[in-house]
Amino acid sequence: MAAATETFHVKIVLLGGRWAGKSSSGNTILNKEVFGIGAQTEACVMETNKIAGTQVTVVDTPSWNWVPAEDTSDELKQELKRSVEMLGDGPHAFLLVYPLGAPFVKRHKIAVQEHLELLGSDVWDHTMVLFSRGDWLGKKTIEEHVEGVKEDLKWLVEQCKDRYHVLNNKVRSNEMQVIELLEKIKRMIQKKRKWSKTEPPEIAGEPSAACEHGEPSTKRLKST
Ligand SMILES: Nc1nc2c(ncn2[C@@H]2O[C@H](COP(=O)(O)OP(=O)(O)OP(=O)(O)O)[C@@H](O)[C@H]2O)c(=O)[nH]1
Numbered sequence: 001m002a003a004a005t006e007t008f009h010v011k012i013v014l015l016g017g018r019w020a021g022k023s024s025s026g027n028t029i030l031n032k033e034v035f036g037i038g039a040q041t042e043a044c045v046m047e048t049n050k051i052a053g054t055q056v057t058v059v060d061t062p063s064w065n066w067v068p069a070e071d072t073s074d075e076l077k078q079e080l081k082r083s084v085e086m087l088g089d090g091p092h093a094f095l096l097v098y099p100l101g102a103p104f105v106k107r108h109k110i111a112v113q114e115h116l117e118l119l120g121s122d123v124w125d126h127t128m129v130l131f132s133r134g135d136w137l138g139k140k141t142i143e144e145h146v147e148g149v150k151e152d153l154k155w156l157v158e159q160c161k162d163r164y165h166v167l168n169n170k171v172r173s174n175e176m177q178v179i180e181l182l183e184k185i186k187r188m189i190q191k192k193r194k195w196s197k198t199e200p201p202e203i204a205g206e207p208s209a210a211c212e213h214g215e216p217s218t219k220r221l222k223s224t
């Protein structure tokens with residue numbers, strides 16, 4: 001299986017609201033300082049690196065404000081759509097970055113739902129919650145934290161079918177946290193591939209070259 005791992009190319013888009021920790025998470029995932037931190041990300045940036053034998057490409061995106069999507073500028077909406085197009089045949093995973101411990105109330109829920117769904121109605125099938133600020137967990141595990149969160153944040157985790165991960169972006173030397181994240185993304189891709197075999201004919205009728213080689217097509221995300 002080593003050869004398969006070596007040739008596998010994982011493509012990720014980071015999404016989220018202001019100051020969520022997207023650029024920091026991208027730097028942690030790629031193990032290099034490529035995305036600017038501290039200044040607001042204005043446009044999509046794509047970077048790549050080989051991590052533990054896996055080629056990983058990450059697209060960092062500008063943040064949305066915590067408002068409904070109709071109050072978001074057309075420029076930002078275009079930029080969010082461009083994040084998918086930059087990856088050619090689309091991403092394997094959207095990582096919805098959210099700071100651990102931050103309250104997630106109704107306006108956050110509306111903003112997340114409406115901005116994500118700009119990328120297509122099936123965007124949730126490809127999305128995982130990525131909690132940043134893992135250093136705030138203390139002695140708790142992320143599973144214990146998620147058990148204890150309030151209803152609205154539970155909704156978010158459920159929308160992502162219980163897919164979540166936590167990163168401590170202050171400790172880049174902890175390579176395991178990134179390897180575990182990549183494993184979770186690969187499991188998500190595998191499940192999606194199994195599901196794809198039973199997709200309705202109009203979707204199965206337009207397989208991409210990537211799909212034939214075992215990678216799921218996310219073309220439908222781009223076409224909506
Ligand atoms: N303690 C701690 N701080 C973090 C962590 N991740 C990000 N931060 C801090 O959170 C702030 C925002 O991080 P960014 O990565 O710039 O967030 P962003 O979502 O890219 O922000 P914008 O593009 O400006 O909207 C910075 O001060 C980071 O240092 C983390 O895991 N732990």
Ligand SMILES: [Mg+2]
Pocket residue numbers: 022023024036037039040041
């Ligand atoms: Mg940023």
